[in-house]
Structure formats: structure tokens, C-alpha cells
Amino acid sequence: MTSQTRTRRSQRHRTNGLAPQRAAAFTPDAVAVGARSLEVGGEWVASFAVTGFPREVHPGWLAPLLTYPGRLDVSVHVEPIDPATAAGRLKKQLAKLESSRRHGAEHGRLLDPQVEAATEDAYDLSARIARGEGKLYRVGLYLTIHTATEHALADEVAALRSLCASLLLDAKHTTYRSLQGWVSTLPMGLDLIGMKRTFDTTALSAAFPFTSPDLPAPDPASVAAPSGVLYGFNVGSQALVHWDRFDERMHNHNAVILGRSGAGKSYLVKLELLRSLYRGIEVAVVDPENEYARLAAAVGGTYVHLGAPGVQLNPFDLPIHTRPDGRRTAPKDALLRRTLFLHTVLAVLLGDEPDATQRTALDRGIAATYQRAGITADARTWTRPAPTLRMLRDHLADAGKTGDSAAGELAARLHPFVDGAFKLLFDGPTTTHPDGHLIVFSLRDLPDELKPIGTLLTLDTVWRRVSHPAIRRPRLVVVDEAWLLMHDRAGAEFLFRMAKASRKHWAGLTVATQDTADVLGSDLGKAVVANAATQVLLRQAPQAIEEVVRTFDLSAGERQFLLSADRGQGLLSAGTQRVAFQSLASPTEHALVTSSPEFLASLEDYETDSGWVDVR
Known part of the structure; x- marks a missing residue:
């Protein structure tokens, strides 16, 4: 019978201090410790230490662990070894291997393939260390699987061990050290297991799991925080997706966002807008449905209500x-x-x-x-x-x-x-002559017959501000539901000219529309898309997918992804780089950018919780 120890959070943490309140958001109510598993709060977890590794690996060979369909925590602990200690350990290892080979040869035994391979690897590693081509590290790899019930934990453990076996990894339960194994996989930098193997620089870099086809960083050698805007996380690798439309290497700063109704198009536009304001970028918005009013009020923006008396x-x-x-x-x-x-x-x-x-x-x-x-x-x-x-x-x-x-x-x-x-x-x-870091032109109360001309006059007003020669700062011009203007040839031509000239004035045009077929069905619409260095495709309707595939040269997998993508999932394309991502918003951001009728109906009762919101 397995004995269990139960500990509860101390009552002294339930004080009115700010620090204990923050800690309470991350601390479970109770932890039940078993031999091979833990009950943490309302879920069950099991931890593993990887003790065996394959001899040869390819870059990103640990990526399947991050694409595991269940909830899996992967922790890699790296400890550098100083060159003097590394050289001494290699000499001892080579001596042991050579002694084993000679002992077998003296007694007429056949060569052991594993010993021969290990000897060759040790000689090669020793030569590279001596030439300064690499260093040695002590690496610990630990895994923690999470499930809702104890019964489901057994199935997930079997599936995880099968995955590790397919990667030639030998994953062992942290038996009687389940609590230490769980803590070792928390983002605390603590290795309480201490089961490490020696890696050289090449092997360690190949084991780095975040090597899926993400968008390239502006400077891969830089240790600074990623520039640009956080769009969300990579669907394939769970890595964060940052993109900077104002990077100097971009051909232009324009973006086009295409998606069917309800795919999360306006949500993504408002999320990018809000995070661009964090960076000091001035934003002007053409809002056809009055969706940006709460956002403008929250950040102190200017709201121009076209269609109201006297405007x-x-x-x-x-x-x-x-x-x-x-x-x-x-x-x-x-x-x-x-x-x-x-x-x-x-x-x-x-x-x-x-x-x-x-x-x-x-x-x-x-x-x-x-x-x-x-x-x-x-x-x-x-x-x-x-x-x-x-x-x-x-x-x-x-x-x-x-x-x-x-x-x-x-x-x-x-x-x-x-x-x-x-x-x-x-x-x-x-x-009205609006001014400020965020200017929103609302067109909702204009008659349908005046919305195209209202959009055109609004863009003209914004363009006069963007082209002001005395003011030089990055700007974004957002045209939501651009199909209202694209339906008219004269309006589409003005939008195209604006897309062509915006880079000269350090500005980027964001065109978002749900009528993908209408935009791609005209030469001017295709020209606007072609002049956008950043292209975002959300879920598409089956009737429009073939035109999208031809225009953006999508693969069969990308085509299927756009047909079955959840709300908030999309394909971010920038030149030759593409990445499938899931929008990610904090609860505060979600409260400002969502247009969900259910949420708006209960807005008065909404309370902000900690954590993040996946836009699904």
C-alpha cells in the first residue's frame, strides 16, 4: 500500500498583502504525494526523468514532445562544465573504454559494437574540445504529464512512454521522488532530481525543442526581448509568435487579414492595435460597426462618431x-x-x-x-x-x-x-479635426448608402495626417470590413494608392475583410493583397478556399488547416516564412477587444481573472 502525505497551504498566506495574493494564484490548495504520482489541486500529475538518449539526432528532435496532444511540461536543465574538468573526465572515460577493449581482445572475445561506438565518439568529442570547437554541459531532461483523473493518468503515461520510445529516449518514473520531479519541471530553475547526462555543444543545440518553422527573429544572435507584436503561440511548437511589421528589412508595413465571418478577424486586429499602442505607434481606425468604442475609451483615444448630428x-x-x-x-x-x-x-x-x-x-x-x-x-x-x-x-x-x-x-x-x-x-x-495616439472613426450610424463615401473621406482625413511632413513617427491605419470600399472601383483605387505610398511616410495599412472572394476576384483587390508584406489568413469558407489557395500558393496541409481552423487560429505569412498560430490575449485585453454578444450582455458582472485567454 502506498502511503500518502497531504500538505495544505498555510493560513498565513491568506492575508491582505499584495504578494500573498499574487502567490495564491499559482499555489495549489493541496498536494497529495504518492510513489509515482501527485494530486495537485484538482488534477493528477506524473513525472519522468530521461536517462537514455539516442546516439545520433537531428536538429529539433525534441519537438514532438511539445506537439504532444495532452498537457505535458518539458524542462531542460543545462549546467556548463569548465574546460579543465571536461578534459579530465574525457581522459578517464577514454581510459575505461580502451581498457575494456584490450581486455576483450586479450581473452579472444568479439568486439562489442556499443563499446566501439562509444570509443569513437569519445575520441571525436575529445578532439573537438581540444580544438575549441565545442564545450561540455550537464543536461537534465524531465517531463511531467497532467490529467484530470487518476484513471486517465495511466493512459497518458503509457502514451508518453511510447512517444519517448519512438524518439529512442529512456524515460523513467521519478519513483518516490514524484514531488521533486514535479518541482523540477516548474519554471523555477530547480533541479531536485539531478539525473544528468553529458552533452557537447552540437548535441545540446540539436536538443533545443523550439526549432519548428517559426518566423525568424530580427536578430538571432541578440539576447534582447523579441521586438514587434505578440500574435499568439505556434500551433505546432507552442512557441510564442512575435512579428514586427516596422522592421527595416520589410518591403512595406502593410498587412491584410482575410477570414470568414466569426473567424476572429476583428479580434486579432484589435489585439494587434492595442499591443502596437504599447510600442508608441499611432493608430487610426475606420470602424464600420462601432466595435472599437470600449477600446478607445480605455486607452484615452479620440472617438469620431460620423452620422451623429453636427458631425x-x-x-x-x-x-x-x-x-x-x-x-x-x-x-x-x-x-x-x-x-x-x-x-x-x-x-x-x-x-x-x-x-x-x-x-x-x-x-x-x-x-x-x-x-x-x-x-x-x-x-x-x-x-x-x-x-x-x-x-x-x-x-x-x-x-x-x-x-x-x-x-x-x-x-x-x-x-x-x-x-x-x-x-x-x-x-x-x-x-472635427481629431488628434491623439488612437483615433477611431465610427461609421455604424451612417446609412448604408453613405458608408463607402464615409470610409473614403475618413481615409483621406487620416492620410492628410499621416503625410504631415513635420510629424515623423510610425503609424497604423486600420480599415476594418474593407469590402465596403472595395466594392466600388474608385474606392478600391484610392485604397491601392494608399497601400503603395504608405511606406514612404513610415505608415502601415491594415486591411481586414470577410469577403475574401470579392477582394481576390478583382485586380485591384489582388494588388492590395500583393502590396502587403504581412498576410494573415484565418478560417476560410469552402466556396472561397480555391481562390485563396491559388493566390497565396498554399500547400494541401495549409488548405486543410484553413478549412478546419478554430476561432482565432490562422496562418501568418511574411515573404517565404509561414507559421500557424493561435491568438493569445490576457483577460484584460480580452475584455477590451471581444465582440461576443454573450460577453457584452454580461459585461457588468465581468471580473478579471489572472491567466491568458485562447481565442477559440
Whole structure:
């Protein structure tokens, strides 16, 4: 019969001090110690010490332990051996092996293959140590398996030992030292078992388990913390996935995120946004569904509610920049560029591209409208108040009365946006000039007919801020549900131009959409995707997967992964590097970025716990 010892957490830890409260989150209520297992809190654990290793291994040969489907803790303890001690031990080992070989030869015995192999390895290792090509280390490898019940523990132990046997590892139970074995696998750096083997540098580096195809680190030789944003953990190796879109080696800072509805697309976008703010990156968001309001309020961002009474954006505003000395300037071709942009605005507003006659009338009307406001080719006049859409409509209506039918038709089509039901966004000069580290433009309350033009005007406002020559800092521009703008050719062309030019201004464009087929079905959509150095693919619909496979040149395994991925799982692609990852958020971050109806309904009762949340 196995005797068990039960210890309970001391009552003195239940004080009001902050340190004991933090410790209580990681300390089990009780530990029951058995000969080969432990009952820790409400789960059962068993620990193993690896005593036998294969003679030859390949890099990353321990990776199968990290991809084990159950909960398995792997602990590698490394202790360097000084060269003098290493040389002495090698001499003694070589002497023992040579003595064994000669003893067998003197008695006419056959050569022992294991002794011969060990002798060759010892000579080779001794030569490499003498040449300074490597060092010796004492390495201890310990494993701890976790299950919910004692019955399931026996099955998991058998499965783990079978896996170790397939890797030519000899895993032994830490019999009567189960508590010490469990502690040795905790992230405390304590080796209470002390069952170590001697490894050289090559063997130790090959045993390093985190060598799955992760994204490369910016500087593999650096000991500093990874730069960039934490996306989550690698599905294959459980290693953390960091990625820096603003790395100087990247061709551009743009990203595209494609996924079906409910795949965790907006969740991932908001998580990256929040962690980019930690790094001091300025962010502007086009929010079509009012999903970023809580996040903006939590971090002190600026919230622009388009569609609310009294909130207008005037498309005639010239890109005027205020210099540090207080002077107001504009690019040399500001008026020409604004005229071209107004052609795009009216094409999106009217729903189709004007014909040649209407384009001519419109061009004359835009020039005349600026002249009536006192703005001419002279740059000194560009700081005057800009005209409005109403003034353009009135000029076109006057031209129509004098016989210009194209101008009269345009004036009639602009009536709903000046005096009709859709005038709320254009009825006057611009009323808001947002500023801050996070700016959110909400489009939810705009009518569906105005959401494409609202997105376009918002992007124009953001772009004028991004291209400000006096302010140089990294920026992100997030366009959520970009299909609203991609459906219109003029809007898609503006988004494409923004993607092409953003790198010059130290900015990155993030395009997120759930209509993958519509984006990839157009040349402009493919061009936007092609100009994104960072590409994230979440779960895809079967109807769109073939187009995704052709566009991104996916393998059969990657195709199947995208069809069966859980919520929050995706494929991060950056050039030739790809990694399958699972989004990872802290409870505080989860409370700010989730849009789950169940969570929002119980928001008042939500209490933040410690730990992390897998986005599934």
C-alpha cells in the first residue's frame, strides 16, 4: 500500500498583502504525494526523468514532445562544465573504454559494437574540445504529464512512454521522488532530481525543442526581448509568435487579414492595435460597426462618431499642414490633387463613373467652386475657408439652366446629398479635426448608402495626417470590413494608392475583410493583397478556399488547416516564412477587444481573472 502525505497551504498566506495574493494564484490548495504520482489541486500529475538518449539526432528532435496532444511540461536543465574538468573526465572515460577493449581482445572475445561506438565518439568529442570547437554541459531532461483523473493518468503515461520510445529516449518514473520531479519541471530553475547526462555543444543545440518553422527573429544572435507584436503561440511548437511589421528589412508595413465571418478577424486586429499602442505607434481606425468604442475609451483615444448630428467632413478641404513655428503650408500641387480626389469622391458618391461629358462639366464646376471661395492657383489663397458640396451643386445647377445638360444632371443627382436625406455628412464645413495616439472613426450610424463615401473621406482625413511632413513617427491605419470600399472601383483605387505610398511616410495599412472572394476576384483587390508584406489568413469558407489557395500558393496541409481552423487560429505569412498560430490575449485585453454578444450582455458582472485567454 502506498502511503500518502497531504500538505495544505498555510493560513498565513491568506492575508491582505499584495504578494500573498499574487502567490495564491499559482499555489495549489493541496498536494497529495504518492510513489509515482501527485494530486495537485484538482488534477493528477506524473513525472519522468530521461536517462537514455539516442546516439545520433537531428536538429529539433525534441519537438514532438511539445506537439504532444495532452498537457505535458518539458524542462531542460543545462549546467556548463569548465574546460579543465571536461578534459579530465574525457581522459578517464577514454581510459575505461580502451581498457575494456584490450581486455576483450586479450581473452579472444568479439568486439562489442556499443563499446566501439562509444570509443569513437569519445575520441571525436575529445578532439573537438581540444580544438575549441565545442564545450561540455550537464543536461537534465524531465517531463511531467497532467490529467484530470487518476484513471486517465495511466493512459497518458503509457502514451508518453511510447512517444519517448519512438524518439529512442529512456524515460523513467521519478519513483518516490514524484514531488521533486514535479518541482523540477516548474519554471523555477530547480533541479531536485539531478539525473544528468553529458552533452557537447552540437548535441545540446540539436536538443533545443523550439526549432519548428517559426518566423525568424530580427536578430538571432541578440539576447534582447523579441521586438514587434505578440500574435499568439505556434500551433505546432507552442512557441510564442512575435512579428514586427516596422522592421527595416520589410518591403512595406502593410498587412491584410482575410477570414470568414466569426473567424476572429476583428479580434486579432484589435489585439494587434492595442499591443502596437504599447510600442508608441499611432493608430487610426475606420470602424464600420462601432466595435472599437470600449477600446478607445480605455486607452484615452479620440472617438469620431460620423452620422451623429453636427458631425461633417468636407471633401473640399485642402491638405494644409501646420509647421512647428505656427506657419500653415500645403504641398505645391495641393489644389490639383484635391481636384482629382473630388472626382473620386463624386464617383463613389454617385455610384458609378461619370461619362466624358459629365467629367468635363464636373471638372469645370470644381474649378469654378474654388474660385468663388477665393481659392486659386496662388498658394497664398489656399488657407482660406474651403467651399462645400452645396456650392458645387449650386454652380452645376446654374450651368444646367444655361444649357449644359450634363451639369444639370449632375446637380440633380447631388440633390439628396445637399438638401435630401443623405446631407448629414456634407451639410457644412468640417466640424472635427481629431488628434491623439488612437483615433477611431465610427461609421455604424451612417446609412448604408453613405458608408463607402464615409470610409473614403475618413481615409483621406487620416492620410492628410499621416503625410504631415513635420510629424515623423510610425503609424497604423486600420480599415476594418474593407469590402465596403472595395466594392466600388474608385474606392478600391484610392485604397491601392494608399497601400503603395504608405511606406514612404513610415505608415502601415491594415486591411481586414470577410469577403475574401470579392477582394481576390478583382485586380485591384489582388494588388492590395500583393502590396502587403504581412498576410494573415484565418478560417476560410469552402466556396472561397480555391481562390485563396491559388493566390497565396498554399500547400494541401495549409488548405486543410484553413478549412478546419478554430476561432482565432490562422496562418501568418511574411515573404517565404509561414507559421500557424493561435491568438493569445490576457483577460484584460480580452475584455477590451471581444465582440461576443454573450460577453457584452454580461459585461457588468465581468471580473478579471489572472491567466491568458485562447481565442477559440
